[in-house]
Amino acid sequence: MDRNQEFPNTTPRPEEELSLLKKIWRAPSGWNFITVVNNEYIGIFYVGTAFLFFLLAGVLALLMRTQLAVPENNLLGQDTYNQIFTMHGTLMMFLFAVPAVEALGVLILPNMQAARDLPFPRLSAYAFWAYFAGGLAFFCSLFFDLAPKGGWFMYPPLTSYQFSPGDNSDFWLLGIGFIEITAIAAAIEIVVGVLLNRAPGMSLDKMPIYCWAMLVFAGMIMVAFPAVILCTALLELERSFEWPFFVAEKGGDPLLWQHLFWFFGHPEVYIIFLPAAGAVSMIIPTMVRKHLVGYRLVVLALVGTGFLSFALWVHHMFTVGLPQISMSYFSAASMAVSVPSGIQVFAWIATIAAGRLKLTVPALFTLGFLFIFVLGGLTGVMVAIVPLDWQVHDTYFVVAHLHYVLFGGMVFPLFGVFYYWAPYASAKPLSEKLGRWVCGLMFIGFNTAFFPMHITGLLGMPRRVYTYSAEVGWDTLNLVSTFGAFLIGAGVLVFLIDLILNFRPFRPEKAGNVWDAGTLEWLPSGDYAMRSIPIVESREPLWDQPNLAEDVEAGRYYLPGAPTGGRETVVTSPIDARPLYILPMPAGSWYPVLAAFGTAAFFLLLTVKQVVPALFFGVFAVAMIIRWVWDTDPGPTHPPVDIGGGITLPVYVTGPMSHSRWAMVVLMIVSASLFACLIFSYYFLWTVAPGFWPKGGDSLPDVAYPLAAGGLSLVSSAAMAYTSRALKSNRFWKVRLSLLLAVPLLIGALLTELWGQWQIGLRPTDSGYAAIVYTVISIQGFFITVAAIMGLYTFARSVCGLINRERRATFDNTMLFWHYTVVQGLIGLALVHLSPRFLG
């Protein structure tokens, strides 16, 4: 039989097809290189920057260890030490661990799923540049004695205006709040990318485990990060304007911070660990050359961990005096979460046992990870037991535990990943010989550094002390720890040498599939990712579909060229990955880059209280974002295209399958999570300080105010719904008028509620109650501002003739956000006005 007939497209392909594909996807050169958006470039910048922060935080760790090497050392003073451990923890958690795994996702996922790129390449670029600029500026605060010193979890009241005057804590709050926002941007990209950009045939049950891990990871970010955004915002409001959320005398409570922070902070550990586990589930099968044992169980474990880990936050608060039974709930949940983690470990061991493990460098790192992580898990179960936690709380035992989990669970797999995926990105693989040194030094160094800390902890050495006296007998153990830390440093140094000698990214030729791995990221690729998009029939297509690489390369599969004359990729259905439509994609542009720098400048200037320049950059950033999205929603400018195999796909869709709609829904889930945390904060403050709450309706604004506010928002939503109908019949003046009407209605709703509270004499500085009421209004105000900008933007597009019956994605997203804002506002009104009336 003719080989050609089995494939969607016949070969040989026309001569000029490949050169056109290359030309369209080529990265810009010269200065414009900064505007590049391809995942393979942005991904490497992103991983590289995260690794830079690992090095910087590592240098800080060595400084700390040097200080602690001998008793009564005075290398670093108390104050510097505080800044350094805060920076070390913060950098490692927020600027290294999360961005590093996110960056890997951006780098690897599109190729692993045989997409040409993730759906919003400019959003990735924006997230990267904002992180790069903001993160470096944040780090530099250390050189001006401006670094925060409240520890990576920044507990108030220590960090509030009374005990931390100056700008140091503000750097943490604004810096971290801002980094979280870029993390959310990348999470949106990953969720939509994993769900909608998979190779045809790559149904949920054939998705590589790494994709599952990244999906769970991004889902967890969506739910967890809003909590930390909220608590940093509250603390910043308290510091700048004395809104007393955490001041006990005024009806606030420092525990509110702890709840919100750890509701984020515990899942954070798994947010960091799950992608690493996902990578391990890719490395082990390759090195054993067997399918992963218990694929379904591993998916169960990933998703299950993602959920269960949210019920653990209180185990960081066992010593704050909560009801005993509540602590048991959390203690029980802490044990439940070890079930899925155990499942994964057994699946890995079973896979290794099923074949013969090739002891390559990635495999060695994986073994090191298994060993260390299991130990860290055991001490984790130990500290989940309430009495033991009371004993070791805030001692070096905890420092040992947390590094066993984080370093073992994340850094070891990550170095394994560097070695494993380097040939995917570089013209040469990294050196196996040097790699063994890296792994050995890090493994021995790590255990030498951190194992003794279990004992120093049990001997009572508290964490976060900058020195200790010679009499207490901690000196030998500390000296050993310091020696171990420098061994780790030596390992990292050898790794850097290996990078310099062998890592050659951005070359047209790649080292490629040196491990004989089975997944699609190892297909031959160029800037355009793979030449044609294959049909997937199993989880390791390269093992099970002979000649796949060659057929893809020859253009026998889908979409072998660039039919629309621009960049594009195929969107497939989220469950069974059937091709749905062609998604045109943007090329590089200056706007996201400028917007990112504007955003970073806005936050940093705000930190040092330069309000006017900050506002200038804020407006600049918004303008750049508007200019950037103006080019999106191009409309049905191209007729449907034939991608081969008798499949013709539309080039433009609106409605529930549009990828921008999916992103909007993700954003709404993030917003809802933020608002849920706000509701929690309201009721939390109410339970701790009911005396500050109005009794009944007497000291509340008249019901007329919330009723009017609610009414106005409902009418504005109705105006939006009317606009939608008018758009269906292309009645443009009606569309524009009702859009213009909806905006002031919504703003009016906000002002009515604000005026209602203000004229009864309530001021946000009065009490925790007043502060939280004004926070509900402020957050609603933020959403209304965004909705108003979107409304006016939609109006402007309508005036320019860019919106009509067919081309309505922009309008649809505005409408969705609008309705969400209105519903949130109504819930907020009910919260503030009904609770005291019915519960008070």
Place this chain on the structure above:
Amino acid sequence: MAAALHFVTNTLRMLSGLLIWAAHFGIVYIATALVCARGFQELKWFGVGVVAWMVAIATTLAVGGILVVLVPAWRDLYRRSSWSATPAFIDWMTVAFGALALLAIVWVTLPVMLVPIC
């Protein structure tokens, strides 16, 4: 488009066990905190404290809810031949998430019988 709806309903069904678990955990935790903050823990009904009652009711509802989804999925899984892997995968996941959630719920409920309340 049908694909979006299909995704939403399937995802909700698949994750129903874990979603119910989350609701159960939230309700039990918040209810206990409120009872203890307001000092109602001494209230009794047929000799059983309020917190135990609330936990018992929430647990019964949660377990019932999970079983309602889990049992049909289990049956489908059993009946289905192997010709289509994806629906079988979704049924399997529905059952497995449900079972994991049942375990976690029971685990969280047990201390009520063993530990002093506030």
